[in-house]
Amino acid sequence: MPAIPLRRSRLTGALLLALALPLSAQSPEPEIPAEEAAAETAEADPGLDAAPEASVEPSAPVAATDPVLLDAEILPRASRSLLLDVVRTNAGFFAVGERGHVLVSEDGQAWTQAKVPTRATLTTIATADGVLWAAGHDGVIVHSTDGGQTWTRRRAAPWSYDLVDPSEGVPVMDLLFTDARNGFAIGAYSLMLVTSDGGVTWTPRSVLGGAADDAPAEPEPASDEVAEADDWTFSDDDLMLDAESDPHLNAMARAGSGALVIAGERGTFMRSRDGGETWESKRLPYEGSMFGVLTWEDDHILVFGLRGNVLESRDLGDTWTEVETGITTSLMGGHALPGGGAVLVGANGAILTRPDADTPFTATAYEMGTGETPLLSGVLPVDDAAYLVIGDKGADLYRPK
Template identity: 30%
Template sequence: MAHPQSRPASPGASFRSGRRPKGLLIAAMALAMGLAAAAFAVQQGIAHRPMRDVLDMPVPAGEFNKRSPASSVARQGDRLVAVGPRGLIVLSTDGGSHWAQMSSPVQSDLVSVRFSDASTVWAVGHDAVALRSTDGGANWQRVLDGRSLLKLLRGHYPAQGGPEGADKTREEVERWASQSATPDVLPTPFLDVSFADANDGFLVGAFGLVLHTVDGGKTWVPWIEHTDNPRRLHLYAVGGHGAQRYIAGEQGLLLRLDAARSHFALVKTPYEGTFFGVDVRPGRVLAYGLSGNAYVSNDEGAQWRKLATGTDASLVAAVPASGEGLLLVSDAGHVLSVSPDGSRAVPLQIPYTSEVLGAATTASGQLVLALVNGLRVLDITPAR
């Protein structure tokens, strides 16, 4: 593991070289948080605790340590919610001027946070944890974890019968379970969550994990075999606009929802590296990821062109800018203003902070960065 003071890896760094870790626990610890966050967890002792202990120990509300690592941040109106290692959940109701730590049901590392409507927030992460708040991030309930997910998967892929492709998936689930350090707990991390409306949503994660809900998360249906992902590549992001839904993953994997078939179909791209995110607007799809690579399509993936980003740092977030524009943010702290049609990217003058894991914009147009050493709100110099 890298020394905490060395340049840490970005989300998913353990898979960027194309080497897949042998142990599921190694993958779960390295995925999406970066080595600096993992080092922090080890220093605090959390990495050596039994997983059941992590799932059964809540985090009390209290004063927020402004140097605590944060992995993701999301906004709705003036409310900002950020998450991070050891079940960290923090809330700001004034656009990031003040933050307070909220109580969390678990001490698992949280990776991604998103609003699904004005008051509902989802946070997902390691140990197959999915948390939901229905009051804008103040109070949280556990919806899924490694225990309930394993029961769900075993029920959906029984020893005999089940959906088409169930035999292969059942074998994979049992293999994942056998590698867990804690019996009857599946540690496979969820890496992203996205809802098209209050009811219709998807969870995605490592080893091709996909779940679908049509009732706002009350029930979930495994969609592992509903994807053109036979190698079970890791799925880092899910997002969309209206009826268009996309999943982005490693080795250039990009999938588009075919609602009529209830299937995520492969979209061919000219890139073979990892995609960490996808941003979908009317008439434009932007997929971005490793080493500053970003590709734009204006015809739903039939043709692609490479966006000149001018950086070899990995792109980890895409957030709305003023008007119809977009900001691309790299793990090294570069911020690019992208035109609405995705034809050009202009670098903005942003002071260096530290390793960036996530980003959002405030209602007033400031940039909020989730960093390995806390949260920071910055003014943005408009592109000329």
């Protein structure tokens, strides 16, 4: 059996955890030309300055049928398709997912599909000062300056076998904007992109300033005898998850103190106290991957992920407390409530809620009318009596009993 490249294998794993489509379905697309981006931006929002040049130069010919170049298809059952993230603005709820779907709803029940210039899977959506951004596979980033009525593609960096640049094809996993002009995009292989012009241009930034101060030691290389042995039995040492030199970055948030935090693959945790200019790499006490991070006042943060693991810190990650959840299924999405309250969602319809920071989580399960308990990837409060939940079966309302 031919060997699978480690880098491509890790990326596939990250995409599966993000409920995304296989990389083989993706194909190359260039960044839009700088002059076109400037013209579109000036028309959509005269307050945003035109960028002097494009974020990514075209690196290979692009087929006219490339899915990232094509507009998302308007489908009658899009609201029942795979959805991965959701936000709320004054215009309503916006959910994103597979095939470039962007769905809009005023009440979380009736949904319409927006026209979006990509069919790439969208994994994340963010908003600030009335502007919307969404991002996902092939490094695609789209945005809207008119409340989600029209969307423009601002970046794409697809991968193909003709290219050797390891950053090609890297998906964006999360977006964070501090205002309408300044934002971050993070993703696989420690991808970080920064914009200061409202998403017109994106500049790579390194977050790997050095090894974590408490990172585990590198494993000893295998002996020739072990390497050559035709034995598929793995020891406990073989199965240990070592720290990656370029971990996938899954979630980013801003604490009440203004500090920025990132949670990621294999116990990765990073923080910045200077607006993202420099980053300090730490290790979580749990060595598995974390998929989300919530923040409250001061330096109060909570991370959640694999096997129902939840960790909480009130000093921006200097010390951590393990939070009992009562479940072992992975948690994929969450929302912070006032006073340290939270709602978390995940596999098998899992929903965890707590009204404040001093109350334990209560676990329940969301069940569809068909009896299915879908994998949930996002949640938002609709009112005092209901939550909007999204996942691999689309969007629905959940009313706790």
